[in-house]
Amino acid sequence: MKLIIGGYAQGKSKYGEARFPGHILYDEANFSLLYREAPGTGIRINHLHRIIREKLEVGQTEEEILQEVEEIARNHPDCVFISDEIGSGIVPMDPLDRRWREVTGRILIRIAAESDEVIRLFCGIPQVIKKGLPAVRHIFLIRHGATPGNLEHRYIGRTDESLSETGRREIERHCYPICDAVFCSPMRRCRETAELIHPARIPVEVADFRETDFGRFEGHTYQELQDNPAYRHWLRTEGTIPFPDGESREEVRARVLEGWQKMLQEAEDRENIALVIHGGTIMTLLSELFGGNYYDYQVRNGEGYSFDVSRDGICSGLRARSYSGGSGDMEPSGAANR
Structure with a gap:
């Protein structure tokens, strides 16, 4: 009214x-x-x-x-x-x-x-x-464009890579929704993606949306790690134990949810909100908000999800989004391709 x-x-x-x-x-x-x-x-x-x-x-x-x-x-x-x-x-x-x-x-x-x-x-x-707050806020989750490490299927977490030329060109070819607020991880690959998608808006950085710290696995590929005993043990647990010298899934979950609440407060009355973040951040957030397995929400670079948040914080209408021109469901990427 x-x-x-x-x-x-x-x-x-x-x-x-x-x-x-x-x-x-x-x-x-x-x-x-x-x-x-x-x-x-x-x-x-x-x-x-x-x-x-x-x-x-x-x-x-x-x-x-x-x-x-x-x-x-x-x-x-x-x-x-x-x-x-x-x-x-x-x-x-x-x-x-x-x-x-x-x-x-x-x-x-x-x-x-x-x-x-x-x-x-x-x-x-x-x-x-x-x-007041709109009755419904529309949230668009967008995974950053591909970096050199992503293209080589490396674990890229705390490493602050820029977009590759391939990743930049893919983002420029995609079609993204018009939003009245843009939030992103403070990492370079997310900032650069946000600036390409929404050049007229200054993205608000949310530190808690940064990617998982992969510890001793950082920068390596599956092929490089497959004979590593610590890596083989981590795989057997389906990633439920902390990365050696890195973060645990619980630690990531706690800070991502804190970042989510901060973002909602800072967004105020904005109705269409884009979050340009990481694959691990997207998986953490959606598995908490909508349930299901963490790995159910894997997503390619430059793609993402959309959903609605009601005034009382209820999330609904989750939908996989392909920003490359269509709106159909997307095929998940590989586990290490984050």
Whole structure:
């Protein structure tokens, strides 16, 4: 629900039409027809102050009018109320005028308290005086482009590699969603990918989104490690034990989830959020948020996932995304190709 207020002839109706063109318009002339609309329909109610006046004139109480407004909001949660501010100036002599001003003020207070956005128009200029969290935020997880180590299938964690020319060209060929906030790991490969994808936005670095520290396996390939006893033991445990001289999965999980919460707070009211991060970070985050095996969420360089987060933190709608031009499911990459 949204509320647009302002003085007389300040551009409220024009702003509402431009901002919410798909919403069906109702005012004092056709207000009674509103109840024919199916629940969930987007509606825009203009001249709410006049509608309140007409209801007072036919004997409706303030409580009855408020109940009607609340019912509209329940049935049409995306509705927009537009009203003049009539509480300023000299106190009217007429009892009905005084009551109208007071009732309208109190009803607008209730609407504003429940609205996720309140906009005041002054000389045609919108001023956002309240902005809550959107009902749903859309999250796009994007694994950074390929580095030289990725192309050689090496364990690249704490090594701060740049993108390879191949990785850079692949990112430039892909098509990514438009986002109003971009967050990334502080590592060079993620920063460079974020800058290629969203050149007009400065990515916000989240230190806790860095890749896993692979310890003594760092920089090596499977072929180089296959005869290493420590590596063979690690493989037998399916990676559940810590990397020798590196991080454990529990340590990575704790910091990634902390970074996730920090990101949500810093994103504030942004609705479309891109996270340009690492394969291990993506696997850690999704296995925690959606369950399943850690390795179920492997992803190629430059590809990723999308999902929604509700206002109360519930995640839903997980979908594998191929940003190379299609939207179908993706084949997982190799375990060491992170």
